[in-house]
Amino acid sequence: MSSYRLARGGLVDRKAPIEFTWQGRTHSGFRGDTLASALLAEGIGLVGRSFKYHRPRGILAAGLDEPNAIVQLESGGHSTPNLKATYVDLYDDLKAAPVNARPSVEHDRMAVNGLFKRFIPAAFYYKTFMWPNWHLFEPAIRKAAGLGEAPREGDPDYYDQRYAHCDKLIVGGGIAGLKAALTEGGNGHSVILVTGGALWGGRYAGSSQLVENVPGQQWIDAVMGELRAMPNVIVLARTLVTGYYDHEMLAMCERLTDHAAIAARSGPRQRLWKVRAKEVVIATGAIERPLVFPGNDRPGVMLAGAAQTFLRRHGVAAGRAPVVATNNDSAWHVALELAAAGVQVQAIADAREEVDARLRLAAEQHGIAVKLNTVPIGVKGAKAMNAVVLAPLASDRVVGKARETLSADALLISGGWNPVVHLHSQAQGSLRLDDRLHTFVPDKRVQANRSIGAAAGDFTLSGTLASASGKAEAVAGTDGAAMRPIWSISEKDEPSSYAWVDFQNDVTAADVALAARENFISVEHLKRYTTLGMASDQGKTSNINGIGVMSELLDRPMSAIGTTKFRPPYDPTTIGVFAGHRVGEGLQPRRLLAAHEAHLAFGAHMEEYGSWMRPSTYRRGNETEQDAVAREVLAVRNSVGIFEASPLGKIEVKGPDAATLLDRVYVNTIRTLKPGKCRYGLMLNEHGIVFDDGIVTRLAEDHFLVGTTSGHASVIAESLQELLQCEWVDLQVLTEDVTTNWGVVNIAGPRARDLIARIGTDIDLSPEAFPHMSHIEGRIADIDCRVARVSFSGELSYEIAIPWNRAAHLWALCLQHGEDMGVTPFGIESLMAMRIEKGFLHVGSDTDGTTLPQDVGFGAIIEKKKSDFIGRRSTSRPDGRRVDRRQLVGLEALDGKKPLSVGAHIVPDRSRGSERSEGWVTSSVYSPSLDLPVAMAMVEGGAGRRGETVNVWDLGERRPARIVDACRYDVAGERLNG
């Protein structure tokens, strides 16, 4: 062979060459390659640098367990960091580079860290950077740390999401998964079968090993043909189950276009599946454990099973002259398969003193030297290996004095296998230590799932087929001889500081020993102290070895050490796929007003207020917002203005107990309200905190209309339902949220009455017939409507509610009939200016999560009210009775016409010797009506401090202000009641 690609074998399409770029240089592979297999085929063994010491690293695994070959793919918006080269399908013009290596993986500047390795063991930064202050060092450490780079550009792709339901979700496309799908599909169940990678068959993909008397790949092709023909079976490749949640809810990420050349991609990049299954079959296979020995992280050291995968799937040899080191039978089969493919396997070193005679004979027939009770104790070569040093075992972890150095360009290792129990564990299932496998296998299950095959610890083909077809329970075990657990190999009693346990996070066996010495012996403490298992591979190859090392050090069984909690996602998942449609305009529902187009036509400057797009102002020409507010406010004060108030919440409340319900919900007394009358009310939450306010209207004796703020309509509607269904089931009340049934046009100003009269109405608008805070149903412009005479501007004001689809028409009529009056549409900011002039409370602006009703002037109302209401008890706690609580007051700036800053702190005069904040400005505006700045503030004991001069501090600036009444405009309310 001229490269590491064998002349035959593998599932790659050798007629479809693909060019790709690695570190800026062009290479080639075949369709069907992964980036890892293509690099290996090209003889590129050095592919990454470790996280901490920047040690040179090669490809260790063949799947998502890969800790070393972490790559950055593409550039610009398509750039994706921290992908595993073993899981990246090769495509035309793919561009990849290693992470954590500058300027190149061959010459990494930060490799200097390795020189100081002995000074920077696990947790060194916890101890070292405490003085004088961690934050002093943090920026530099953060800059040096990290893996790939997140793209700076926006994501050019989009992502789908979908729900699915099935009888059986089968996770894993190996022999176990395929057989289970065939069985369940044949039984007529609706089945979804998924595999994370591109190929079906798991470790049997590309294999000629017999399955049910048929060569493996033929068996796979036949079964997949049958499954694809079943209408009740969905098969999804490149679909990774990332999480198993309650009630058989699983999340899956399907990679739709990641394997295609960027120019050829169309449609969504990935799809998030949310699957509800009646039963989950976990056939996720197993992950091979590395052997932990000095130098085990050198490029050229690879898991034996990975070498087999590269051979079977891609026709790539991991080395031309490898040595195999193992403590179990599985690596022997790899060695034999490699030898059969023409690879010159130098030797098999097995930690066991005895092995199956048939395996030994077969090895010797291939000319492979067999060395028992022997383990690797070192690797020669830095960026590429050229020899392996072997030594006999003197005990389970210490080697004897003899050494043998074998020339080799690869070392294929196997320390045993760990079932992939992640999903079983995420579903709250328990684990047990299997004494033969020396690892954890699924034990009790909590949800409707079952593990089969290697995922259950069953490494026998016959057992796997039997449990997959439902003929038997899965039983942990192997066909071969027992393994010899070897957790760390060292020349001394102490674990080696160059024997890597966690490759990605640079955690060695000596680091585990350090944690043990310092009493971080809980598996959770071990993880946090050493960062073992905290890298992007989440310890897939390291966790069990770490537990094993700790077990040996403490002389306790592994079961007593336990495992850390397995949490979703199984592998890092693109944030975009979780967002799905929730980007841009789809981030959250944006709602439009009934007369939206008319507002735009009138030059409205639209802004989002609690999901509603509403005019802030209607700016003309070069007007600033302040100019527009001044013009709009003065128009309302002097003539008439119109405002669309459609988002205001409207909830019908009907029934003989409606008044009782509302009495319990509002701070105010509602039962005394007469039909046809309105009342301003305040709602609290159970903690007594001001939650919402609005106008309650009594439509009839047993029928109310509850008005809420725009942002709380649906919340309050749902809250009323909850109270009626769960708390006060005896109340005879029905409710319905009719907020968007009714468009609302607010006509405000001294000429409001005239304008309505011009438009035409059968309602008597006279102050006597229709006074402030009353409600009438009638017709305006021949449209049935509900009219409330209420005011948030302080002017004569009518809120006209008409069917939503007629609101734009009424708006147009107002403009038409009011033209000569100078009728002026006004926006939210102008309305806010007017309500601040009037000192009207705005929940959310003037209140926060600590505001009680007595803080905003409702103390007397509470004292007077006889019946209970939500939050009442909480208002009378000692804290609520403090006289120095912050209270809502007005503020008058004493130094000119610049409005005070919202959020600015109220601090006492310096002469009082205190700089403590006594409150803050909650609302502030330059009042066009008064031609001076007005503000409201929450100030400690504010109600009793009227007339006092305070300082208003904002970003270092102090301004004098006087505490005054909140209402600054039309204090007597004559305009409002006119």
Next chain:
Amino acid sequence: MADVYSPAGWTAEPDLHVAKLQVRAARPISARLSKTIGMTAPKPNREVSRPGLSCAAIAPGEWLLVGGRAEVDDVLERVRGNFADDLFLAVDLTAGRYASRFSGLAALAFLSAYSPVDFSANAFAVGSAARTQLGDIGIFVTKLDDQPTFRLIIEQSMTPYFHNLLWHSRSAG
């Protein structure tokens, strides 16, 4: 433009009238409801139909009436007579709702993309009705035929969001 995206198989139903009836009665109301709507009252999460009118049971004591203006108004009028002795709330929601029909596999893919309900033929047969989620908003869905055709009713202020979802799911399926 997402807000006007209308895929094949989707049509708005601007003339459809929608009303909601809530009744809280001390005695069984099934017979009176059947008499009021002119057909056998629907079972939970089912919809019954006659020319010009459909009635779906959407919650205990709650029904959604959908159809022509005359038919819906007629039922609301009869409610006032037939349930005069009971606590009821009958509200015409037409102005507050946005109704449409969506047919074909694209409709199925669209609903499966954003709604957690199982809309497969076995689980959601013709005549099934559900009040559920569509993305981040509420939706009422009924299955009208086996094409399949679904009637979708949402709160009208969510119309731009609804069309944004239609646009986003243009390649779903």
